[in-house]
Amino acid sequence: MKRSVSVWNMTKTTRNAFTLIEVMVAVLIVSVVIGALWQMQGNTAKKLQMLEQMQEKNQYMTLLLDTNDKYGFDSSSINLYSLVDSFDLPSDLRRALKHTKATISYDIVTSIDDNDSMVLEVGRSKLKFKDTQLSILRMRLQ
Secondary structure, three states: OOOOOOOOOOOOOOOOOOOHHHHHHHHHHHHHHHHHHHHHHHHHHHHHHHHHHHHHHHHHHHHHHHHOOOOOOOOEEEEHHHOOOOOOOOHHHHHHHHOOEEEEEEEEEEEEEOOOOOEEEEEEEEEEOOOOEEEEEEEEEO
């Protein structure tokens, strides 16, 4: 008994592979995702670098304003190395401070005089570097 098998079966279509359009769309989607991830990584690295530089400048400001009472209450230009000349510091930090210049400006925000030789002064100290400016409010009793 012989069976006849129909070679052309029109009711059932089979697909064994992806079409070229489907492959191109998949590659496009993957490349867009990879591009977005790459850009996010670059932005994160740049933000981290900016935060590290800002932290370094804040440390300089703290050093500048805490080591000597005279700084921050006047306007002057200073090399940060002169503040830490007598400190025991690593040589790489000493070199970095030697080349870091800053300008200090001080503006009085308000002053309260109680007529009994005591004056409360509130002022803003600004520390300006070549690319950054930091400011803090300070109070002093005279």
